[in-house]
Amino acid sequence: MAAARSLSNPSSTTSLISQSRNQSKPTSPPSFLKPHSLQSPWLGFKISFQPSKTRPYLPNHRTITATISLSLPTSKTDRVASAGKVPKWSRRAIKSFAMAELEARKLKYPTTGTESLLMGILNEGTNLAAKFLRANGITLSKVRDETVKLLGKGDMFFFSPEHPPLTEDAQRALDWAVDEKLKSGGDGEITTTHLLLGIWSEVESPGHKIMAALGFNDAKSKELTSSSEPESVDG
Template identity: 65%
Template sequence: MAAHTLSLSPNTTRASHHDCRLPNSIFPPLTQFLSLKSLNCPWLGTSKLSPIRISLPKHRAINATALSSLPTAKPERVSPTEELPKWSSKAIKSFAMAELEARKLYAPETGTEAFLLGILYEATNLASKFLLANGITLFKVREEATKLLGKRKLTISMERPPLTESAQRAIDWAFDKKLKSGESGEITSAHLLLGVWSEKDSAGHKIMASLGFNDEKAQQLETLISKPGIGDD
C-alpha cells in the first residue's frame, strides 16, 4: 500500500476556514481568529460558528489627587524669603490613611483621632514606633475612638472629608514648630503627633491620655526629634 504524506503550504491554505487540528504555527493571530465568520472545527460539533464579539464594560473616569504636602491654614505667614519646610512622605501617607480611618469611623470630618489612627496604620514612621513602645496600638486607639465618639450613621461620600478645626490647628502647630526651630529636615509624623497632643480638648488628645500618654512622654518625643539626623524612620 502506498504511503501518503500531507503537505501544507501557506499559498494553498484557505483563509476563510481553518482546521483546528493543524499545528499552532499556521494559526492566524488571535484578533483575526476571532473575526472569522466560520470555523472548521469538527470536535466542537459544528462546522460554522457565529462571529465572536467581545464587549468591554464602560468605566467612569475617576479623578485622583496625589498629596505632596499637608494643608497648612495660613501659608502667607511665612515670608517670601523663608524656605518652607517639607512634610516627610510618611507623614503625608499617615495623613492619607487618617482620611480613610475617618471614613471607617463614619465621621463626616477628619479629626485628631483619625490622625492618631493614620499614624499608627502607616506603622513604619517614628511616631508610630514611639506609640507602640509605650503600649499604644492601633486596636486600642480604634476601640477608644469608638467609645468616645459613639456609633454614627453610615454616610457615603466621594468627597474628601474636611478637617475639623482642632485637626487643622494640629497641622499648623507641627508646621510652626518645625519652622521656628530653624533646623533643616522634614516635618515628620512625630511633629504631627505632638500637634495632636497640643490640642487639649480634641478627641485625639483625650484618647492618647486615656492610654497613658502624658506631657513627660511628649517631651521625650520632642527631645528625640530635635537630635541631628533624626528623620521619620
C-alpha cells in the same frame, strides 16, 4: 428459501450488508435540537448559544482608596506665599495624613479630626511617632476602640467624601507642627513626631483625650521630643 436466494445472489448480499451498515450508524439529531440552529417561531429570531466565559468573583462592596497629596493643608496662607521659608512635610507624615483620611472614611465620619490623624500615624506604622506609641502600649486597635467610645459609630448608610475636611482642631494641630519646626530651625522636614505633638497640643480635642486615656502624658511628650532621631530617618 428467500435466505438461500439472497446468499446465492452476490448483488443481493452486498445490498443487505450496505443496509445493515446504514442502520448501525448513529443518526444525527434533528436540526431543531442543534444549539447553533435553535429558532423560535414565537419570538421571530434565531437563538444562538455560545460558551460563556467564567467571570471572577467580585465582592459586592464599596472600594475605599487613599490619595496621597504632595503637601498638607494649612490655614495660614501668609506662610504659603513665602514657600521658600516653609519646611516640607516628610514622606511618612504625608502618607500618615492620607491614612488619617482613610480611617475617617472607614468609620464613616464626615470630617478628619485629631483622632483620625492619630490613627493615620499608627496606620502608616513605620514612622518614629508610631514606634514610640506602640512601645508605650498605644496601638491602632486601641485608638479605634477609644474613638468609637468617645465619638460613637458613624451612620452605616453614610458615605464619607474622598477627602473628609479637617476639623478646626485638626487644622490647628497641623499648623502647630509647622510653627514648631520653624521655631526649631534647621533644614529638616516636618515629621510625624511634630504631627503627634501637634495633636497633643490640642488639649480639648478627641485625639488628645484618646492619647491621655491610653497613658500618654506630658512626660512622654518631652521624652519623645528629646529622643527623636534625625529628621531624615522619618522622611
